[in-house]
Amino acid sequence: MAGKNGHEFEAPGSFVLIMTFFAVFVLVYLLNWKYLSDLWPIN
Amino acid sequence: MIEESKKAEEKIPYWQVFYDDIMLLFFLSAAITFISFTVWGLMEIGNTPVMPDYTF
Amino acid sequence: MEDFRVCPATGLKVHKPAELLIKINAVTAIVFILIGGLMALLLALTKIPAIHLLPSDLFYRFLTLHGIAMLVAWIIFFEAAILYFTSAVLLNCRLAAVKVAWLAYGLMLGGALMAAVEILIGNADCMFTSYPPLQAHHLYYLGVILFAVGAILVCCVFFGTLAVAKHEKTYEGSLPLVTFGAAAAAIIAIVTLAHGAIIFVPTWLWALGVIQHIDAPAYRLIFWGFGHSSQQINVCAMVAVWYLIAAVTVGAKPVNQRVCRTAFVLYILFIDIASEHHILVDPGFSAAHKAWNTGYFMHLAVLASMIHALAVPSAIEIALRKKGHTQGYFEWLKKAPWGNPSFSAMVWSIAGFGFLGGITGVTFGTEQINIIAHNTWRITGHFHSTVVAGTTMSFMGLTYIVLPLIFRKEVAFPKLAKFQPHVFGVGIWTMAIFMMFSGSFGMPRRHWDITFSDAAFSIPFDQTAMMALHIFGVGAIIAVIGGGMFVLVSVATLLIGKDIK
Numbered sequence: 025m026a027g028k029n030g031h032e033f034e035a036p037g038s039f040v041l042i043m044t045f046f047a048v049f050v051l052v053y054l055l056n057w058k059y060l061s062d063l064w065p066i067n
Numbered sequence: 068m069i070e071e072s073k074k075a076e077e078k079i080p081y082w083q084v085f086y087d088d089i090m091l092l093f094f095l096s097a098a099i100t101f102i103s104f105t106v107w108g109l110m111e112i113g114n115t116p117v118m119p120d121y122t123f
Numbered sequence: 124m125e126d127f128r129v130c131p132a133t134g135l136k137v138h139k140p141a142e143l144l145i146k147i148n149a150v151t152a153i154v155f156i157l158i159g160g161l162m163a164l165l166l167a168l169t170k171i172p173a174i175h176l177l178p179s180d181l182f183y184r185f186l187t188l189h190g191i192a193m194l195v196a197w198i199i200f201f202e203a204a205i206l207y208f209t210s211a212v213l214l215n216c217r218l219a220a221v222k223v224a225w226l227a228y229g230l231m232l233g234g235a236l237m238a239a240v241e242i243l244i245g246n247a248d249c250m251f252t253s254y255p256p257l258q259a260h261h262l263y264y265l266g267v268i269l270f271a272v273g274a275i276l277v278c279c280v281f282f283g284t285l286a287v288a289k290h291e292k293t294y295e296g297s298l299p300l301v302t303f304g305a306a307a308a309a310i311i312a313i314v315t316l317a318h319g320a321i322i323f324v325p326t327w328l329w330a331l332g333v334i335q336h337i338d339a340p341a342y343r344l345i346f347w348g349f350g351h352s353s354q355q356i357n358v359c360a361m362v363a364v365w366y367l368i369a370a371v372t373v374g375a376k377p378v379n380q381r382v383c384r385t386a387f388v389l390y391i392l393f394i395d396i397a398s399e400h401h402i403l404v405d406p407g408f409s410a411a412h413k414a415w416n417t418g419y420f421m422h423l424a425v426l427a428s429m430i431h432a433l434a435v436p437s438a439i440e441i442a443l444r445k446k447g448h449t450q451g452y453f454e455w456l457k458k459a460p461w462g463n464p465s466f467s468a469m470v471w472s473i474a475g476f477g478f479l480g481g482i483t484g485v486t487f488g489t490e491q492i493n494i495i496a497h498n499t500w501r502i503t504g505h506f507h508s509t510v511v512a513g514t515t516m517s518f519m520g521l522t523y524i525v526l527p528l529i530f531r532k533e534v535a536f537p538k539l540a541k542f543q544p545h546v547f548g549v550g551i552w553t554m555a556i557f558m559m560f561s562g563s564f565g566m567p568r569r570h571w572d573i574t575f576s577d578a579a580f581s582i583p584f585d586q587t588a589m590m591a592l593h594i595f596g597v598g599a600i601i602a603v604i605g606g607g608m609f610v611l612v613s614v615a616t617l618l619i620g621k622d623i624k
C-alpha cells in the first residue's frame with residue numbers, strides 16, 4: 025500500500041472502490057456500443 | 068490600509084482569486100451556456116427553411 | 124442581537140428569521156414529496172401489467188403532477204432551505220432581505236399550488252415538459268413562472284447574504300467549501316431560470332392567445348436549457364450536502380480543497396451545455412451543435428463529478444481510519460456509523476448517483492447511443508437514479524441533521540429512521556435498475572398501456588421485459604414505503620418530537 029513517495033497510501037479502500045467504479049463504467053459503456061452495433065449493423 | 072490589502076492579495080494564489088470571484092464565475096457560466104447552446108441552437112432553427120405549405 | 128441564538132451543539136450563531144425560513148421551506152418540501160409519492164404509487168400500480176390501476180387520462184394527469192410535485196416543488200423548496208442554511212447559518216451571519224425571502228416563498232408556494240390545481244382539474248395534461256403544440260391552461264404556465272420568479276429571488280437572497288457575510292467579516296478568506304458548492308448551485312440556478320423565463324413567458328402568452336405561434340424545436344431547445352440545467356443545480360446541491368453530511372457525521376475533511384473547488388468551478392462553467400443530450404435525436408439541430416455540446420467541454424463537467432466521487436469517499440475513509448479503523452482495505456467501511464440515517468443516506472446517495480445515475484447518464488448522453496435509449500424506460504430509470512437515488516436520498520440524509528440542529532427536536536421513531544434510508548435505497552435501486560432493464564427491450568416511457576389492450580394492433584414485448592416490469596413494481600412499492608417512512612419520521616418529529624434544550 026505504499027504510495028509514490030514511500031508514503032502510506034491514505035485511502036486505499038476508496039481507491040479500490042473508484043477502480044471498481046471505472047471498471048463498471050467501461051463495461052456498461054462497451055456493452056451499450058455492442059448493443060447499438062447489433063441493432064444497427066454497418067454494411 | 069491600501070498597502071496592507073495589497074500585501075494580503077499578493078499572498079492569495081491566482082486560482083483562488085478567480086474562484087472567489089462569484090460574479091465572474093456567474094458571467095462566464097451564462098456566457099458559455101448562452102453562446103454555445105442557446106444562441107447557436109436558435110440560429111440553426113432560424114436558418115432552417117420553413118416547409119412550403121406550412122400552416123399551423 | 125436578539126435576532127440570534129447560539130447553537131449549543133456547534134457554537135454557530137443562528138439568525139432566527141433565517142431559521143424560520145429554513146423550517147418553512149423544508150416543511151413545504153416534505154408536503155410536496157408526500158403528494159408526489161402518492162402519485163408515484165398510483166403510477167407504479169398502473170405500470171405493473173397485472174394491476175394496471177388508473178384509466179389513461181388519470182395516468183397522464185398524475186404523471187404530470189408527479190413530475191411537478193417532485194422534480195420542481197420537493198427539490199427546489201428543499202434547495203431554498205439549503206441555500207439559507209449554507210449562507211446564513213454556516214457563515215454565522217444574518218440573512219439578507221428577510222422580507223424578500225418571504226416574498227420568494229409566497230411566490231413559489233402560490234405558483235406550485237396554481238400549477239398543481241390546474242393539473243388536477245384536468246387543465247394541464249401536458250407532462251412537466253409541456254411541449255407545444257400540447258397546450259395547457261394559461262394559469263398553469265403562470266404558476267410555473269411565479270414559482271421560477273420566487274426561486275430567482277431565493278438565489279438573490281443567497282447572494283445578498285454572501286455579501287453581508289463578507290461585509291461584516293463573519294468568515295475569513297474564501298467561502299467554506301459547502302457554501303461554495305451552494306454558490307455553484309445558485310449560479311447555475313440563475314442561468315437555468317433565465318432560460319425558464321425566456322421560454323415560459325412566451326408560452327404563457329401563447330396560451331392566453333396573445334401570441335399565435337410557438338416554434339416547437341425552439342421550445343425544446345430552451346426548455347431543456349431550463350429543464351436539464353436545473354438538474355445540475357440538484358447535482359451541485361447534492362454534492363455540497365455530501366461534504367456537509369460527511370463533515371457532521373464522521374468529521375471528514377476533503378484532502379485537497381482546491382481540487383474540490385476546481386470541480387465545482389468546472390460544473391459552473393461547463394455543465395449547462397449538457398442540456399444538449401435531450402435534443403440529440405431532434406432533427407432540427409446540426410451534428411456540429413450536438414457534437415460540440417456533448418464533447419470535451421461537457422466531459423470536463425463529468426470529470427468534476429469524478430473528482431467529487433473520489434474526494435468524498437476518501438475524506439470519509441481518512442476520517443474513519445483516524446478513529447482507529449485501520450485494518451485492511453475496508454474495516455473503516457464496516458465500522459462506519461451505519462445506524463446513523465444521515466450517514467447511510469449519504470452513502471446510498473453517493474453510490475446510487477455514481478454507479479446507477481452517473482454511468483448511465485454519460486452512456487445515454489453519447490450521441491450514437493442515445494438513439495437506442497431515447498424515450499424508453501432506460502431514461503426514466505436513469506433519472507430516478509440521479510434525482511431520487513442521488514439527490515432525494517442526500518436531502519433525506521440532511522433532514523436528519525436539520526431536525527435536531529434547526530428544528531431542535533429529537534428525531535422521533537429513531538428505529539424507523541435508522542432503517543428508512545436502507546428501505547428507500549433498496550426500493551429505488553430495484554425500481555431504477557428494472558426500469559432500465561425493461562427499457563433496453565424498448566419499453567417506452569410515458570406509456571399508459573404497453574400491452575396495447577384496446578389498440579387495433581399490438582406489438583407484444585419480450586416476456587423478459589414484462590417480467591422486469593413486475594420486479595420494477597416490487598421495487599417501486601418498497602421505495603414508496605421507504606418514502607412514507609421518511610415523511611412519517613419527519614412529521615412525527617415536528618409534531619411529537621422531544622424538544623432539545
Ligand code: HEM
Nearest residue numbers: 163166167190193194250251511515568569570599602603
Ligand atoms: C417512491 C418513489 C418513486 C416512484 C415509485 C416513482 C415512479 C415513477 C413512475 C412509475 C413514473 C412514470 C414513468 C413513465 O411511465 O414514463 C415516474 C416518472 C417521473 N418521476 Fe418518479 N417515482 C418516484 C420518485 C420520484 C422523485 C423523488 C422524483 C424527483 C425528485 C421523481 C421524478 C420523476 C419524473 C421527473 C418523472 C417523469 C415525468 C414525465 O415523464 O413527465 N420521481 N416516476
Ligand SMILES: [Cu+2]
Nearest residue numbers: 351354398401
Ligand atoms: Cu438532462
